[in-house]
Amino acid sequence: VPTVENLMLPTNRLAVIGCGNLNRSDDGIGVVVAQRLKQWLNDAPCDGVAVFDAGTGGMDVMFQARGATSLIIVDACVSGSQPGSIFKLPGHELTNRPEPGYSLHDFRWDHALYTGQKIFGDAFPRDVTVYLVEAASVSLGVQLSPVVSTAVDQVVNCIKEHIGQMMRVPRQDSFAAETTQAESVSPSEGPRIQIRRGNLYLEASVYKKYLAGLESVILLRQQDKLLILPVRHAAAGGLLLKVRNPQGDRVVHAREFLRDQGLDEQEEWTLRVQWNSRSAALVAEWPSSR
DSSP states (O other), rough: OOOOOTTTOOSSSSSEEEEOOOGGGGGHHHHHHHHHHHHHHHOOOOTTTEEEEEEEEEEHHHHHHTTSSEOOOEEEEEEOOTTTTTEEEEEGTTTTOOOOSSSSSOOOOOOOOOHHHHHHHHGGEEEEEEEEEEOSSOSBHHHHHHHHHHHHHHHHHHHHHHHHHTTTHHHHHHHHHHHHTTTSSTTTSSSHHHEEEEEEOOHHHHHHHSSSOOOOOEEEEEEEEEEEEEEGGGOOOOOOOOOOOOTTOOEEOOOHHHHHHTTTTTOOOEEEEEEEEEEEEEEEEOOOOO
């Protein structure tokens, strides 16, 4: 007879679980985040990372989390805060003991954190992070409100960055391999971007090859790399890819991002870029001040 001690448990380094109800507007935040991350991981698999859509089932959270080293939960909240606000909290602050009862309907993910640790012990993750996004509406509906859609993009990218940091050894190896291969190519021959006067410029050929049909991007700094992440629709947030000329060159107004990263607006850089499937982004070496 199988017991908790001898069950064959998954051994994921990280489990990401989205919770919510897609039929109640912004209450589907967690599910949408999980779907987006699943699609990303299908294109760029990461060993030891698993993403689940738990819906509203607390028991699903408990069983899907077991065996993982770390756990991220994403859900909506209604706290009276500004809609679209994102709260990142340690799981131990939200763990709740369930009330005795015969129905599992009221068994939520906060109960799953408590019960999972009691039942599975060391096989249940202690490193738990919870992302809560303030909902604008939880009435019947299948669309997220615009402000919450923007927050979803931010949460997805935060989790991607977390995964990238967790996988930093293989990612650095991948980046190193790409850099080594690119060293034999002249900057004038490979795809390039330019940064000057607080703007990021993409030639039409770069846009058509990597970002064709997209309206906006998200810029991230990851250690010594600049990541340009595609966003499918401008309504989902990000920085607009504005058309510069009839040839189709694009410009991204990124003054605030570049200033926050300490880059001097008076300096100019030409950077070689490559597509990195693991990051699902265009990647360039971070520009250094002269």
